Amino acid sequence: MEASWLPAALELVSGGGLGLSPEKRAVLWSSLLLLQRDYRFERVWFWGCIQGVRGAYYIAEGLGPDRAAPRSRLYSLNCVDWSLLPPVTKEMITWAGPLKGRFQGDPSFEYEYTERNAEDAERLDEDGKEPTIKEEARVVATIEQIDRAVGIIPRGAFVKTPLGSVSENRNFEGLSLTEAKKLSSYFHFTEPVNLKNKTLLEKADLDPSTDFLDSLEHDIPQGSWTVQLEKGGAVVVLRSLLWLGLTFYHVPMTKQYGYVYFGTGEKNLDLPFML
Amino acid sequence: ERGHGPYQPHEPGYGLYQPGYGPYDDQIPDPKSQTLAIENAKAYLLKSSTASGLNLYDHLANMLTKILDEQPTNAVDIIENISKDVKWAQFQKKMDTLRDEHEILPTFEAAEKRKALFLKPNGEGDEELEEELGETPLPNVMETAFYFEQAGIGLSKDESYHIFLALKKLISVQPVQTCRFWGKILGLEMNYIIAEVQYHEGEEEEETEVEEVTEEGGKEVGQVEDEEEEKEKEYEPPVSTYKPPPVIPKEENGTGANKYVYFVCNEPGKPWVKLPPVTPAQIVCARKIKKFFTGRLDAPVVSFPPFPGNEANYLRAQIARISAGTQVSPIGFYQFAEEEGDEEEETEGGRDTYEENPDFQPLPVAEMVDSLSTWVHHVQSILKQGRCVWFNPLQKSEEEEENEEEEKEEEPDELQQELQQEIGPPLLTPLSEDEGIQNIPAWTAQPSTNLIPQHAVAVLQSNRWPGAYAFASGKKFDNIYFGWGHKYSPENHAPTLPPPAQAEYPSGPEITETRDPTVEEELAFKAAREEALAAAEEEEEEEGTEEEEEDDD
Numbered sequence: 042m043e044a045s046w047l048p049a050a051l052e053l054v055s056g057g058g059l060g061l062s063p064e065k066r067a068v069l070w071s072s073l074l075l076l077q078r079d080y081r082f083e084r085v086w087f088w089g090c091i092q093g094v095r096g097a098y099y100i101a102e103g104l105g106p107d108r109a110a111p112r113s114r115l116y117s118l119n120c121v122d123w124s125l126l127p128p129v130t131k132e133m134i135t136w137a138g139p140l141k142g143r144f145q146g147d148p149s150f151e152y153e154y155t156e157r158n159a160e161d162a163e164r165l166d167e168d169g170k171e172p173t174i175k176e177e178a179r180v181v182a183t184i185e186q187i188d189r190a191v192g193i194i195p196r197g198a199f200v201k202t203p204l205g206s207v208s209e210n211r212n213f214e215g216l217s218l219t220e221a222k223k224l225s226s227y228f229h230f231t232e233p234v235n236l237k238n239k240t241l242l243e244k245a246d247l248d249p250s251t252d253f254l255d256s257l258e259h260d261i262p263q264g265s266w267t268v269q270l271e272k273g274g275a276v277v278v279l280r281s282l283l284w285l286g287l288t289f290y291h292v293p294m295t296k297q298y299g300y301v302y303f304g305t306g307e308k309n310l311d312l313p314f315m316l
Numbered sequence: 317e318r319g320h321g322p323y324q325p326h327e328p329g330y331g332l333y334q335p336g337y338g339p340y341d342d343q344i345p346d347p348k349s350q351t352l353a354i355e356n357a358k359a360y361l362l363k364s365s366t367a368s369g370l371n372l373y374d375h376l377a378n379m380l381t382k383i384l385d386e387q388p389t390n391a392v393d394i395i396e397n398i399s400k401d402v403k404w405a406q407f408q409k410k411m412d413t414l415r416d417e418h419e420i421l422p423t424f425e426a427a428e429k430r431k432a433l434f435l436k437p438n439g440e441g442d443e444e445l446e447e448e449l450g451e452t453p454l455p456n457v458m459e460t461a462f463y464f465e466q467a468g469i470g471l472s473k474d475e476s477y478h479i480f481l482a483l484k485k486l487i488s489v490q491p492v493q494t495c496r497f498w499g500k501i502l503g504l505e506m507n508y509i510i511a512e513v514q515y516h517e518g519e520e521e522e523e524t525e526v527e528e529v530t531e532e533g534g535k536e537v538g539q540v541e542d543e544e545e546e547k548e549k550e551y552e553p554p555v556s557t558y559k560p561p562p563v564i565p566k567e568e569n570g571t572g573a574n575k576y577v578y579f580v581c582n583e584p585g586k587p588w589v590k591l592p593p594v595t596p597a598q599i600v601c602a603r604k605i606k607k608f609f610t611g612r613l614d615a616p617v618v619s620f621p622p623f624p625g626n627e628a629n630y631l632r633a634q635i636a637r638i639s640a641g642t643q644v645s646p647i648g649f650y651q652f653a654e655e656e657g658d659e660e661e662e663t664e665g666g667r668d669t670y671e672e673n674p675d676f677q678p679l680p681v682a683e684m685v686d687s688l689s690t691w692v693h694h695v696q697s698i699l700k701q702g703r704c705v706w707f708n709p710l711q712k713s714e715e716e717e718e719n720e721e722e723e724k725e726e727e728p729d730e731l732q733q734e735l736q737q738e739i740g741p742p743l744l745t746p747l748s749e750d751e752g753i754q755n756i757p758a759w760t761a762q763p764s765t766n767l768i769p770q771h772a773v774a775v776l777q778s779n780r781w782p783g784a785y786a787f788a789s790g791k792k793f794d795n796i797y798f799g800w801g802h803k804y805s806p807e808n809h810a811p812t813l814p815p816p817a818q819a820e821y822p823s824g825p826e827i828t829e830t831r832d833p834t835v836e837e838e839l840a841f842k843a844a845r846e847e848a849l850a851a852a853e854e855e856e857e858e859e860g861t862e863e864e865e866e867d868d869d
Contacts, residue, residue: 055472056507058500058783058798062468064765094756094779119766142806143756143779211388212397218423267504272474273430273583274423280502282608285800305782311809315608315802 042299044073044085044101050299053276053290056269059303061090065099065120072121073101080113080125088114089286089302091180093146098180100302108199109207109230114184116148126177129185137174137182144306150176183306189231191281193257193289195298196226201253210251215294221277222268227289228254235259264316282316285309370403378402429585433481453495454487460497460794463787466764467775469798471500478584483511486579486588491516498578498639499783499797501631506582506611510635510797513577515570554821564707566595572696572704573599573636580631582611589613591632596702597624602633606802606809621812634801636698642784643695643795644747644776646684649676650694652744670694670743678790684774685761688747691776691786697740706739753780754806780804 042050047069051060061069073085082103091098099120102112115123140152151173200210220226233255239247257266265282281287286304291297309315361373379402383391391398457480464470471479479497487495490513498512567574573596579588605619609627617623617630650670684690696704741749750758756779763772764787778784783799821827833841 052472052474055470056475056500057502058469058471060465060468060470062466062764064466064767065468092777094760142754212394212401264504267502269506270423270426273426273585282504311606314809314811315606 042087042301044070044077044087046297046299047073047087049297050290050301053272053292053297054278054288054301054303056271056278057280057286057288057303059090059286068120069099072117072123076101076103076115076123080115082113084108086112086299087301088184089304091144091183091302091306092304093144093306096146098144098146098148100180100184106208107206108209112188114181116180118146118148126181126184129181133178133182134185137179138186140174140179141307144179145176148175148177148180152176152179180306186308187284187287187302187306189229191284191287191300192230193227193279193300194230194254195221195291196228196256197251198298199230200250202250207253213296215296215298216277216291218274218293221291221293222270224257224260224266224268227257227279229257230254262313262316265312282312283309375399375402426583426585429583430478433478433485433585452487453492454484455496457483457497459792460796463773463789463792463794464775464785464796466773467762467785467787469775469785469796471798475584479509482509482581482584482588486511486513489588490579496794497796498635499799501609501634501797501799501801503609503611508580508582508609508611508631509584511579511588512639513579514575515577558818564596564701564703566593567703567705569593573640573698573702575695576639578632578635580613589628591628591635594629594632594636595624596707598629598633599636599698599702600700602630602637604812609801619811620814631801637803638781638784638797638801639695640698640704642778642781642786642797643693644691644786645694645795646679646788646793647690647692647746648673648679649793650692650744676791678788681763681772681774681789682769684788685763688750688757688759688761691747691759691788692744693741693747694744696743699740704740747776750780753804 048066051066054060069087073087076082077085080103083106084104086102086104088100088102091100096118099117101115101117101123103115104110104112111128113128114126116126117123152175153173195213195216197216198210198213199207201207216226231254233253235255236253260266267280267282269278269280270276271278275292277291277293279289279291281289284302284304285307287300287302289298289300358373361376362371364371379395379399382402383398388394388398457476458473461470461473461476470476483495483497486492492513493516494514496512498510501508501510569577574593577593578591580591581588601619601621601623604621605617605623607617607619607630609631613626613628613631615627617625617627623630649672651673652670679690698704699706701707747759752758758778758780760777760779762775762777763769764775765772773787773789776786780803781797781799782804783801784795784797786795787793
């Protein structure tokens with residue numbers, strides 16, 4: 042979520058029970074501002090917190106002029122000192138994605154790769170020792186997976202200019218209550234995958250400046266999002282069931298929205314059994 | 317005089333060559349014709365559109381008024397949106413002759429309910445106030461919320477306060493002795509807010525009547541079946557030798573897994589619903605399935621193995637499992653009650669009652685965080701059977717002895733060899749005995765802050781049941797659960813396979829089919845028979861011919 046909306050937003054997403062302690066809340070405001078100054082970000086988003094067994098990672102993302110460009114990610118163990126995470130590569134996702142189990146809480150912890158297949162054998166020969174993956178890489182891969190899979194924004198919040206860059210829509214006044222309850226009013230904030238598969242009829246209704254992303258309607262499996270009205274209907278909260286801990290909130294008819302992740306950083310692969 | 321050639325842009329008079337205007341209009345402008353041009357332009361702009369009834373002049377005027385009033389930055393970039401907004405606003409007022417009924421949003425009803433929590437019930441005088449100031453079972457939810465907030469756990473203050481008031485309403489309605497906010501379980505459509513309650517002794521609701529009725533019904537059915545069996549003995553069809561495994565009875569209300577009674581509601585302000593007591597079969601089944609809660613208590617739980625009950629039972633079973641696994645307290649806070657009759661009361665399951673220790677000395681936070689042996693479980697763990705106290709299903713009650721037949725005597729011996737008494741860890745065992753999962757310890761202990769250790773709170777997070785937390789600070793401690801209600805397993809959930817098909821009948825020699833002979837065997841047999849026949853015929857012929865020869869002579 043946007044760093045400047047932090048205090049109000051944390052109140053609205055706390056329905057899941059996890060949040061930030063007053064100490065962290067107090068320091069985040071200033072430390073995120075300093076991040077913006079140091080790295081010259083245009084916007085700083087507080088992404089959330091991944092709980093490890095021995096400690097937690099607090100993650101922030103910085104955005105440049107094109108909001109859809111790959112974001113720089115930073116992590117901190119105490120919300121005071123932030124370190125830049127390496128940019129994500131395809132290798133990281135293939136090697137670190139299948140890792141299972143809790144995070145340890147120590148960025149230099151090394152996972153041993155125990156699967157043996159042809160590719161592994163090749164790597165062994167090259168390095169001469171067992172391949173290991175650092176927890177840092179796993180953190181990067183997990184954040185990227187989560188953003189790609191369940192990072193969402195309300196429809197109309199961002200516009201695409203004819204030059205291709207994406208920026209916030211200053212005319213976005215919020216979704217109405219009826220719209221806010223529908224899954225089709227929310228988009229994945231990542232490269233669209235299904236957009237080209239729509240029928241011509243559907244494409245004719247789309248507005249190319251605002252409808253340039255995939256909506257949540259056709260997510261597999263169906264029902265992997267819960268939509269609830271909290272606080273007596275004042276906030277719409279979407280929770281992802283695929284990545285337990287991802288919470289998105291939006292106050293209808295206002296500009297407030299955002300998503301945050303508070304969880305263990307593990308994908309819920311049992312989802313089809315649990316629905 | 318002038319040529320009419322193509323006019324270049326730099327030449328005066330360019331652009332004036334239009335029908336209606338002469339080529340000399342660029343010269344000293346005739347005021348009359350200029351005003352005429354302006355009026356023509358304005359008339360054009362005032363022309364109403366045939367489609368929407370608006371005209372461009374008014375629209376441009378409104379747009380410019382709006383822009384000048386609001387003065388947005390970079391207006392030229394969003395001019396189209398401003399135009400659309402102005403049109404939209406216009407459209408609404410003029411075209412709708414029907415006035416919309418003031419929309420009653422569902423949010424208003426919800427707000428009414430929440431407001432009702434804050435109203436004091438009528439007729440409350442000073443007398444009741446005095447009673448409330450004394451000992452009340454109402455827990456101080458805000459205080460607990462404050463301690464958990466130091467660790468970053470908990471709901472927003474608004475929601476906590478609403479829950480506080482909802483609990484107060486619950487206590488005023490039900491005769492409770494102790495009450496505690498157990499936690500919140502998230503669901504698909506709605507969430508559950510759960511309160512853990514203990515009734516005053518002797519004030520439980522009358523549920524035992526329902527159980528007795530079903531038992532009597534069972535007895536009658538048994539008698540009818542006996543009569544039918546006697547009739548059928550004449551025909552002797554194969555009798556099924558299948559005996560369903562004995563049903564393990566649930567524990568009494570107030571003991572074991574049913575020690576506490578739980579009330580749930582979807583949102584503070586909605587009425588509290590009591591959850592039914594849990595049976596061992598439900599706990600055993602709940603261990604095998606993993607389903608999300610929908611938020612409706614009467615929703616069916618579709619799973620394999622089929623869950624005996626609906627969502628209310630599943631919720632109660634999960635609450636029982638979570639409580640048994642994660643309710644902890646600092647060591648020494650509770651102690652076993654020392655009474656004279658203690659030795660007699662030691663049942664097979666161990667002691668199950670405890671009381672608060674009046675001489676409790678709280679340990680410093682640093683020690684609470686360093687070692688897990690400073691915390692103990694104060695809820696009995698649930699055995700594999702599904703109960704806290706082991707029940708021997710082979711204990712023959714009086715009814716079973718009467719109906720026993722000779723055939724059945726053999727089986728209990730076999731079963732007894734398999735069933736052993738299940739013993740769980742005794743009450744008040746420290747957490748250091750808890751098994752971890754793979755290489756992760758069962759609990760993670762942290763102080764709430766590293767910067768101010770003097771006022772830190774010791775916080776425990778469970779790794780086996782993600783979402784279960786406990787805190788301790790001085791003499792105060794509490795447990796809470798915020799989560800989806802499932803146990804953590806690093807492996808993927810594998811649903812139980814269906815059991816192998818049961819044997820229909822015992823296979824013996826009398827019903828076993830013999831193999832049909834193959835064609836070669838048949839041919840060989842036929843050939844052998846023909847040889848034997850032919851040999852027999854030859855002998856007969858020889859005898860016959862001998863006789864004939866004798867006759868001929």
